[in-house]
Amino acid sequence: MDKPVLVDSHCHLDYLQEKGVLEQAMTNAPDYDVYYMNTISTNMAEFPKVLKIANSYDNVFSCVGVHPCHIKDHPLVTYDELYEQTKHSKVIGIGESGIDLFHDKTTLDLQEKSFRTHISVARDTGLPLVVHTRGADYDTIRILKDEYEKGAFPAVIHCFSASRELAEESIKMGFYISLSGIITFPKGDVVCDIVKDLPIEKLLVETDSPYLAPVPNRGKSNQPAYTKYTAEKLALVKNVDYLTISSQTTQNFFTLFKKAVK
Numbered sequence: 001m002d003k004p005v006l007v008d009s010h011c012h013l014d015y016l017q018e019k020g021v022l023e024q025a026m027t028n029a030p031d032y033d034v035y036y037m038n039t040i041s042t043n044m045a046e047f048p049k050v051l052k053i054a055n056s057y058d059n060v061f062s063c064v065g066v067h068p069c070h071i072k073d074h075p076l077v078t079y080d081e082l083y084e085q086t087k088h089s090k091v092i093g094i095g096e097s098g099i100d101l102f103h104d105k106t107t108l109d110l111q112e113k114s115f116r117t118h119i120s121v122a123r124d125t126g127l128p129l130v131v132h133t134r135g136a137d138y139d140t141i142r143i144l145k146d147e148y149e150k151g152a153f154p155a156v157i158h159c160f161s162a163s164r165e166l167a168e169e170s171i172k173m174g175f176y177i178s179l180s181g182i183i184t185f186p187k188g189d190v191v192c193d194i195v196k197d198l199p200i201e202k203l204l205v206e207t208d209s210p211y212l213a214p215v216p217n218r219g220k221s222n223q224p225a226y227t228k229y230t231a232e233k234l235a236l237v238k239n240v241d242y243l244t245i246s247s248q249t250t251q252n253f254f255t256l257f258k259k260a261v262k
């Protein structure tokens with residue numbers, strides 16, 4: 001029988017490095033079937049650290065972008081700045097970018113401008129866009145559909161906790177949906193109910209480490225290893241076995257992130 005292989009499709013390994021727990025997390029990961037990780041940039045100032053981590057480990061990939069909650073602190077990232085970084089072999093996607101009105105309602109215009117810049121680079125490079133959306137279903141759908149009509153681009157809605165409508169509109173555009181530890185939380189039932197009806201070949205799993213540790217480690221610092229708990233829960237939700245979920249979500253990851261070389 002094949003052994004299970006998982007990918008943590010979205011984590012922040014630079015934050016683990018700051019806490020001094022990166023080495024241990026890398027050691028733990030294979031014990032929990034996690035053999036690949038995608039470490040995600042949240043602002044351009046920190047991106048060199050993110051890239052350095054990806055370059056230090058064969059099984060770590062990275063994405064370049066500016067999180068919607070970080071745009072206030074820096075000048076807006078330009079198309080050329082993002083595009084330039086996609087030339088690195090370990091940069092396999094664009095993000096995370098998107099709209100977050102949960103943390104900040106006052107910067108929608110800036111967030112939208114930044115989001116559209118990220119989308120242009122994703123479209124032109126063919127590298128998947130990693131979408132962060134929180135408390136902003138309406139605007140996220142509006143912008144994604146508007147941009148998609150101008151020209152297709154690949155994308156994943158990361159840490160999915162939005163509405164059925166957002167999930168369905170995303171699937172229609174060929175996007176993927178990534179599930180985090182949220183599906184293991186009691187309030188995750190709402191999300192699980194939506195995920196039940198989504199095509200299994202469009203699903204990814206992630207930790208968003210160091211945030212959102214799944215049950216049974218909820219409240220602790222998260223690490224890529226814990227992708228396993230989310231995958232186990234997803235297997236239950238989709239009514240398939242753990243090995244099926246691990247091989248399917250890993251295959252989905254490498255189908256979406258075509259530049260990632262195993």
Ligand SMILES: [Zn+2]
Pocket residue numbers: 096131132133158159
């Ligand atoms: Zn996010």
Ligand SMILES: [Zn+2]
Pocket residue numbers: 010011012040096208
């Ligand atoms: Zn994130």
